[in-house]
Structure formats: C-alpha cells, structure tokens
Amino acid sequence: MHAVATGLSVQGSAGKKEDLHALNVLRRCRTFGEESSKIPAMAIPKFLVGDNTDHPENVFIIHTEYPRFVIDLDSDEVEWLDDIDGEDETELTDEMSKLLDEANTFYIREVERYEAMED
Secondary structure, eight states: OOOEEEEEEESSOOSSHHHHGGGGOEEEEEEETTEEEEEEOOOOOSEEEEEETTEEEEEEEEEOSSSOEEEETTTTEEEEOSOOTTSOHHHHHHHHHHHHHHHHHHHHHHHHHHHHHHO
C-alpha cells in the first residue's frame, strides 16, 4: 500500500510584482511511494461569481489573480486580498481601475449568458 501526500506548490518565485503572477499557477503535488510527480491543478478563471447564504441579497465577483480582490456588487465595496502597499500609486490606480472595469464587464457577460440559457 502506498501513502499519498498532497499539497500545493508554487511554480515560479514570489517577491517582485511580476513574480507574484506566478502564484496564479499552482500545481498539486502527489507522492506515491517513492515516486513524485506533478499533476496540473484545475485552471482557475480570472474572475468568479460568488454568493453566500449568509448574505442572500449580495453577489460577489472574485478576482483570482494578483492583485486578488472581492467586490460586493450590491455595496460596491472592494476587499483587497493581496498586500498592495509599496506599489507605484499611479500605476496601481490605473491597474485597479482597469481590473474593476474588467470585473464589471465579466459580470454583465455572465448575466447575459445565464439569461440566454433560460431561453
């Protein structure tokens, strides 16, 4: 009988901003006996739509790449999940604005697709 150990490892290095994008590429590691192989984990989309029964009236958009964040579409609140201190403020403001626009476009597209499936 072989023991199975699972875990996640990061492909690439972290630290510099450009390297943090490597955090989005996770590999599930499995060890079967003495052999070790890396099997790619599922591909996680850049944006996800989320809901929660604790907040039945709210819809959330989750951005899964750096800088990761969650938007509450009902209140327009944004919760940043990554530490973004120390970044160039102008560049960061431009990137945040672009990402929030992309999140909005994603949500509209998803709603249109759900409505089309109902027809």
